[in-house]
Ligand code: KG4
């Protein structure tokens with residue numbers, strides 16, 4: 001069984017092809033794993049513009065699919081002139097009627113190569129930026145229709161959960177057995193959630209942010225400190241430098257720990273963002289030293305809150321396992337604070353490989369394989385859903 005996945009929920013265009021190994025467990029080899037980042041483009045504007053992201057996905061995706069097939073050794077060029085049969089062509093024109101350039105690119109692909117040995121397609125249906133999601137969805141529908149391959153819509157947040165637990169041995173990945181109930185801490189640019197997992201595919205959101213997501217707060221705070229987009233890695237870099245140099249934040253740069261004592265599992269990051277802004281105004285023009293202090297204090301504040309909420313969630317749900325996922329889980333300091341908590345509290349922690357923390361196609365492909373192995377039925381009608389909850393996937 002070979003599966004191709006497409007992810008276009010935000011500013012990464014990603015395609016991945018995996019091959020399932022025999023056996024009961026979900027185990028697979030990666031045949032191709034490609035990510036085209038739009039970060040440089042969005043950095044100019046300090047954030048992601050949905051229509052710009054959509055345009056870039058549309059420009060890049062068909063070519064990226066062809067390159068992925070080539071890398072996976074699944075691309076066979078036609079040697080004779082071939083025209084898409086008229087019923088398929090009409091369906092294709094219908095699917096891509098608003099994306100004329102993509103339609104042209106897709107026709108060239110279908111007429112130029114033979115149907116590859118792909119058995120299933122998985123695509124992110126949400127949550128994310130709807131215009132961006134539509135590009136992945138319509139491309140996946142086009143491949144599925146013309147090549148007659150079953151299609152599986154995937155929830156991006158479930159993808160982050162599965163990426164969090166994947167284990168890798170040599171070149172083989174697998175979804176390990178974990179003990180339930182588990183909790184997932186999902187921290188990305190668009191989401192901050194604690195999810196109770198009674199078994200894989202059964203999710204209940206028990207805590208979430210009331211306003212900004214943690215990644216969004218990192219990005220906005222970084223902007224206030226004149227650091228480039230995406231701000232998470234930049235703040236993390238300065239905070240690490242501050243720790244190494246033994247810098248202690250000045251008293252007047254101390255930041256609050258929002259919702260630390262709220263007694264529930266919810267978060268709020270917008271007050272923290274405002275607090276950074278006040279400190280920045282007080283200290284303008286910012287020196288490198290002040291930027292380091294504020295980065296350190298900001299990262300410490302977020303970490304303190306995340307650790308406290310996770311501790312409470314693990315206690316309340318009696319979970320034995322913590323799964324961490326989403327772009328912010330690449331943060332070194334947050335990773336080590338959560339590992340330390342796992343050691344003192346005696347639970348098992350799963351953290352994604354750093355390159356699987358941020359958005360990628362492998363998380364969608366592996367979740368697709370999980371769906372297939374659990375007997376989920378493929379779909380022929382997909383609708384982009386920007387706010388699709390993991391609870392309903
Ligand atoms: O999961 P992701 O790639 O995209 C969404 O689904 O949103 O997460 C992107 C977010 C961005 O806000 C980025 O600043 C943040 O993850 N991020 C980090 C780090 N690396 C990425 N935040 C803190 N520290 C990092 N090292």
Ligand code: ZN
Nearest residue numbers: 188326327359
């Ligand atoms: Zn994500």
